[in-house]
Amino acid sequence: ILNVEQSPQSLHVQEGDSTNFTCSFPSSNFYALHWYRWETAKSPEALFVMTLNGDEKKKGRISATLNTKEGYSYLYIKGSQPEDSATYLCACYNTDKLIFGTGTRLQVFP
Amino acid sequence: EPEVTQTPSHQVTQMGQEVILRCVPISNHLYFYWYRQILGQKVEFLVSFYNNEISEKSEIFDDQFSVERPDGSNFTLKIRSTKLEDSAMYFCASSGVRVPLNEQFFGPGTRLTVL
Numbered sequence: 001i002l003n004v005e006q007s008p009q010s011l012h013v014q015e016g017d018s019t020n021f022t023c024s025f026p027s028s029n030f031y032a033l034h035w036y037r038w039e040t041a042k043s044p045e046a047l048f049v050m051t052l053n054g055d056e057k058k059k060g061r062i063s064a065t066l067n068t069k070e071g072y073s074y075l076y077i078k079g080s081q082p083e084d085s086a087t088y089l090c091a092c093y094n095t096d097k098l099i100f101g102t103g104t105r106l107q108v109f110p
Numbered sequence: 111e112p113e114v115t116q117t118p119s120h121q122v123t124q125m126g127q128e129v130i131l132r133c134v135p136i137s138n139h140l141y142f143y144w145y146r147q148i149l150g151q152k153v154e155f156l157v158s159f160y161n162n163e164i165s166e167k168s169e170i171f172d173d174q175f176s177v178e179r180p181d182g183s184n185f186t187l188k189i190r191s192t193k194l195e196d197s198a199m200y201f202c203a204s205s206g207v208r209v210p211l212n213e214q215f216f217g218p219g220t221r222l223t224v225l
Binding site: 041091097098102 | 154165168211212213214216217
């Protein structure tokens with residue numbers, strides 16, 4: 001059974017701090033890694049889909065890297081803002097479904 | 111921007127009752143999914159649906175569950191006889207193409223509470 005893990009479970013940072021969190025997954029039979037941002041009462045929103053080892057993707061102040069050989073991905077947020085407060089989910093694609101990690105709940109205090 | 115919608119946003123039901131959760135996927139999408147998240151646990155896959163049939167289902171998706179695309183727009187999840195442990199947030203998702211690179215677009219979820 002494919003097991004995806006995320007750490008930390010939760011994170012509290014001050015506005016302006018940069019932060020990062022980790023997604024770990026089995027490196028064998030890897031197809032793709034998805035990052036989602038999920039604000040309470042809203043739809044999870046896709047941030048990145050990554051497939052290649054060494055991939056780096058960026059969207060504004062948020063970026064992500066992928067290491068498929070060792071089975072991890074990092075999500076970075078530069079200069080966190082209160083509106084970045086959300087749960088960040090990673091998920092591995094596996095035969096037409098997504099296998100999710102536990103999520104990292106980020107709170108950014110003004 | 112097109113989005114996936116779900117109704118109702120919150121459903122409360124008595125144990126043993128049938129519930130139908132409704133979703134309207136993005137209109138030109140072909141692949142449809144249901145996931146759920148029990149409070150404090152991971153989001154978990156229930157079922158995928160393509161070309162009017164189930165493509166894949168998880169162990170959770172037993173005989174009490176069924177999915178249907180009754181017309182060209184709705185995608186429903188039915189739970190025939192709800193149990194307490196079915197209480198969860200249920201998410202519908204859709205995608206245009208079935209490849210790993212393609213993102214799945216999620217709805218906002220229906221919170222099901224079984225009493």
